[in-house]
Amino acid sequence: MSDTMLLSAYGLSKHYGAHHALDGADLDLRAGEVHALVGSNGAGKSTLVKILTGAVGPDAGTLTLAGMPVPFGDPKAALDAGIACIYQEANLVPALSVLDNIVLGRHPTRRFGLLDRSAQRQAVRELLARHDLRLDLDAPVQTLPTVQQKEVEIAKALSLNARVILMDEPTAWLAHAEVEKLFHSIRQLRAQGVAVLYISHILDEIFAIADRVTVIRDGKVRLMAPIAATSKAALVEAMLGRELAVEVGTAHRQMPQSAAGAVALECHGLSKAGLFQDMALQVHQGEIVCITGLVGAKRSEFVRALFGAEPADQGEILIHGRRVSLREPAAAIRHGIGFVPEDRRRDGLFMGLPIGANLVLAYLPLVTRAGLLVRRLTRALGRRQVEDLGIVPARLDLPARALSGGNQQKVLLGRWLAGGARILILDEPTVGVDVGAKADIYQLLRRLASAGAAILIVSSDMEEVLAIADRVIVMAQGRVSRTFTGHEVTQGAILSAASGEVAQ
Amino acid sequence: MTTAHTIAEKISGALPLRRLLRDYGQIVILALGTIIFAALEPAFVSTENLIGILYQISLIGIMAVCSTFVVISGGIDLSVGPVVALAGLMAAFTLEATGLALAPALLAGIAIGAGVGLLNGLAVARFQLPPIVVTLAMMSIARGAALLVGGSVLHLIREPAAFLFIGSGRVVGLPIPIFIFVATAAIMWFIQTRTSFGLSVFAIGENAAAARLCGLALTRVRTLVYLISGAGAGIAGVILAAQVRTASANYGNGIELDVIAAIVLGGTSLKGGSGAIYRSVIGALLIGGMNNGLSILNVSTDLQLVAKGVIIVVAIALDNFLYRWSES
Numbered sequence: 001m002s003d004t005m006l007l008s009a010y011g012l013s014k015h016y017g018a019h020h021a022l023d024g025a026d027l028d029l030r031a032g033e034v035h036a037l038v039g040s041n042g043a044g045k046s047t048l049v050k051i052l053t054g055a056v057g058p059d060a061g062t063l064t065l066a067g068m069p070v071p072f073g074d075p076k077a078a079l080d081a082g083i084a085c086i087y088q089e090a091n092l093v094p095a096l097s098v099l100d101n102i103v104l105g106r107h108p109t110r111r112f113g114l115l116d117r118s119a120q121r122q123a124v125r126e127l128l129a130r131h132d133l134r135l136d137l138d139a140p141v142q143t144l145p146t147v148q149q150k151e152v153e154i155a156k157a158l159s160l161n162a163r164v165i166l167m168d169e170p171t172a173w174l175a176h177a178e179v180e181k182l183f184h185s186i187r188q189l190r191a192q193g194v195a196v197l198y199i200s201h202i203l204d205e206i207f208a209i210a211d212r213v214t215v216i217r218d219g220k221v222r223l224m225a226p227i228a229a230t231s232k233a234a235l236v237e238a239m240l241g242r243e244l245a246v247e248v249g250t251a252h253r254q255m256p257q258s259a260a261g262a263v264a265l266e267c268h269g270l271s272k273a274g275l276f277q278d279m280a281l282q283v284h285q286g287e288i289v290c291i292t293g294l295v296g297a298k299r300s301e302f303v304r305a306l307f308g309a310e311p312a313d314q315g316e317i318l319i320h321g322r323r324v325s326l327r328e329p330a331a332a333i334r335h336g337i338g339f340v341p342e343d344r345r346r347d348g349l350f351m352g353l354p355i356g357a358n359l360v361l362a363y364l365p366l367v368t369r370a371g372l373l374v375r376r377l378t379r380a381l382g383r384r385q386v387e388d389l390g391i392v393p394a395r396l397d398l399p400a401r402a403l404s405g406g407n408q409q410k411v412l413l414g415r416w417l418a419g420g421a422r423i424l425i426l427d428e429p430t431v432g433v434d435v436g437a438k439a440d441i442y443q444l445l446r447r448l449a450s451a452g453a454a455i456l457i458v459s460s461d462m463e464e465v466l467a468i469a470d471r472v473i474v475m476a477q478g479r480v481s482r483t484f485t486g487h488e489v490t491q492g493a494i495l496s497a498a499s500g501e502v503a504q
Numbered sequence: 505m506t507t508a509h510t511i512a513e514k515i516s517g518a519l520p521l522r523r524l525l526r527d528y529g530q531i532v533i534l535a536l537g538t539i540i541f542a543a544l545e546p547a548f549v550s551t552e553n554l555i556g557i558l559y560q561i562s563l564i565g566i567m568a569v570c571s572t573f574v575v576i577s578g579g580i581d582l583s584v585g586p587v588v589a590l591a592g593l594m595a596a597f598t599l600e601a602t603g604l605a606l607a608p609a610l611l612a613g614i615a616i617g618a619g620v621g622l623l624n625g626l627a628v629a630r631f632q633l634p635p636i637v638v639t640l641a642m643m644s645i646a647r648g649a650a651l652l653v654g655g656s657v658l659h660l661i662r663e664p665a666a667f668l669f670i671g672s673g674r675v676v677g678l679p680i681p682i683f684i685f686v687a688t689a690a691i692m693w694f695i696q697t698r699t700s701f702g703l704s705v706f707a708i709g710e711n712a713a714a715a716r717l718c719g720l721a722l723t724r725v726r727t728l729v730y731l732i733s734g735a736g737a738g739i740a741g742v743i744l745a746a747q748v749r750t751a752s753a754n755y756g757n758g759i760e761l762d763v764i765a766a767i768v769l770g771g772t773s774l775k776g777g778s779g780a781i782y783r784s785v786i787g788a789l790l791i792g793g794m795n796n797g798l799s800i801l802n803v804s805t806d807l808q809l810v811a812k813g814v815i816i817v818v819a820i821a822l823d824n825f826l827y828r829w830s831e832s
Contacts, residue, residue, distance in 0.1 A: 309717060341717060349711070350710040352777050357707070361704075364704070372698050372699055
């Protein structure tokens, strides 16, 4: 890490109406450093990123890159100055090849607008070699694992001569082994003198990769320190303020071995060609079971089959000991199962519909008399969920898209609690959810389990698994690799089971 | 709730005026249009002319409100034009076959529309075919079927008086089709705002994957919206036959564009998930007012077609602009 200041932002402020999204924030990045940016949802991280990329112009402040001022509110100027951003959701064209994605929009042409393919290929090859990225240039991007898609985006940024690369939650969709690969790429960037702004909720990652860290809360910088001079506790405190930080701490320690009740959800020999084979599982009332494993272990596919979303080819599912046929989600819902899907935007929420509608749509018969919606019942059902779950703002008439990620996730949970679902299946329930809301969700799940609910969670977040699981099932290549109970649940044991051998 | 409203404003980032314009822009456009036409030709706002406008839009209006659910659910129905012809022919033939019995004729006309809609619905919902292709094909099939059964001749309808009354009779000075339009719109509005079916239509249009995971009956709801749209065209076809006292295989040609224009001009998004029945009523008023105003100003029919197209694009662009402006 050198001491040259590459990017300096000073006194950045941005307000929307009366709300100060950013309030005099400073940020400086050195050439060849990985600088972590953390903060809860709504703290101002995304506003800061948008200002740096020129997507929005600030009300006040200055921005310089290598001593030269960068004009605000001009995405092209930011890009030309060498500031590139890799967003949480891939910004690639899935059907195009790696090569085409990297050079998209800047094809070197010969006469008559013909593409000079060989020159392109040569230039990109050299670029990849220089940064130790190994990518098949002709593979369509959609066939690549997520981590390689991130590498394509990095390559794309580098091909634009980026000197500063912003990465927004780059590991959100990655499994553990893939994270290490990404870190390798990031370290290469650092060695080449690129400044990386690494935005993440996951503190372990920050301590593994970052050189310095900036914490913002309510639009202000609360902490800026070399990573070696700080601690997890200090970061959490800076992110949440002191009071909340204590609460989260206790939430993580709380891990009661609840006395399991009767078996609520059970399956035997569940198979689906090409996806998972011979899956067996029992979830008891009052129990939280986590399914973990690497991306590609087909965990989501398995739980979607349990909910009837994509039914299995063979095998049986039992609910409270009775064999059931779940060919459609509607059947699973009638049997008291609720399902929170992995991608809440794509499969879960009705973004443009009011929060109240989002809360009642899975149980319309409860609020309907002779086909007519009864407003009193709709409102009562929605209000109860908003209050029980602490959804903020507590408004039934706002569209779901107005909520933060954590509150959206609460709405999805509330949708099932509204109808009294006793078996809950949650796929990656806290991806993209800030630390505060995460703690809320863990506490809520624990409370539901104590009240007798059976809860099955798919999670790649090891901290999450360790914090809330009574039992852990590790899947690998579409099969159960191992099951851990109580004190057996340790990070090392789970990781070796996930990456390794399938139980014979 | 003052604080709550402040929060809402913060979140949507919109000033009240901007949000009002965004939500009720069509009403503003309607009012502006009325003022402009009235200034150019005061006869535009005479009672007789206003009733005339309502009478002229009642068919498009009925079809638009019945087709709105299709659009909210994320689909489109292009097949309503030939259904108008089919329904008129069915009514005429049934009158003939039953010795001028009124009820069977009305039912037959509406039923043929509902039947075509049902076929659309099954193709879209059960066999998952793209709505634009299905209903475009159905447009051709239904027009062909109408020509097969009706030939190229006009089928005169001279009696019964009760049937003709539906087309041109008046009650308290207002033509009957206006009452049918208002009643249809009221029923559809009720279904939209008060029934679980209405809410399901929005949910499916907004996010079909999520709707399925909520256990909603996608196939049934989707089939029903097309059936309703077809039935609406059936009603319009029967009224048209009664108005002009004839049935013909060539009626309703191109009317689907006016119907879709009414829905979209009203502010229901072709992307699905948003819209309202009352918006389609306003959309029909916009189209009717425009046609009537241009005629009153003696604009030639050729020029009217061009002007209508331009006004539609400008109105939608303005709506888009207002939306983005209110969000900024």
